[in-house]
Amino acid sequence: MSGTTRSSAGLDTRRRQILYRSWHRGMREMDLIMGRFADAEIGELSEEDLDEFERLIEVTDRDLLGWITGEIETPSNFDTPLFKRLKAFHTHTSPIHS
Template identity: 35%
Template sequence: MPEALTLEGRMARAKFRSWHRGTREADYMIGGFYDRYGDSWTEIELLWFEALLDEDDVDVMAWALGTQPVPDRFAGEQMDLMKKLDYVDIPR
């Protein structure tokens, strides 16, 4: 059985997964969200984000953009922050 990851290991994995989604748009949205808020997350907030990373990018982006309703399990303060989209920094 694999050894459990430390908090630092989980954060590193979450950062990698948030910036390697498969599309540039999802990388900027999900990775940018991690970069803006990840350093201040509690265990509960990290668990929320890890669960979010298991969802399809199309759904996560639709929830953040408000084009689909947010499932109850993801609704709340963190999704409200994600909906602001003020963390998306698109290089020019």
């Protein structure tokens, strides 16, 4: 079971792939963080946002989780408006936030 609550019906191929990859990262905590954000936002993300989200998907779970929780300083090239939205979403909606 993926955990997603959003149907991929009506999404273009790119968005369906991003939604899937968001829920299948490897570390359950990151599945929840990325997957829940994707469930909520995937339909509204611009092409630029999708580019950035795909870039975030490529970051290792350990690093990305550290950036989101503040345990590791976020590199400036990843401290983007989309990353800040992801971090704020996690902080305000997730039962696993720190």
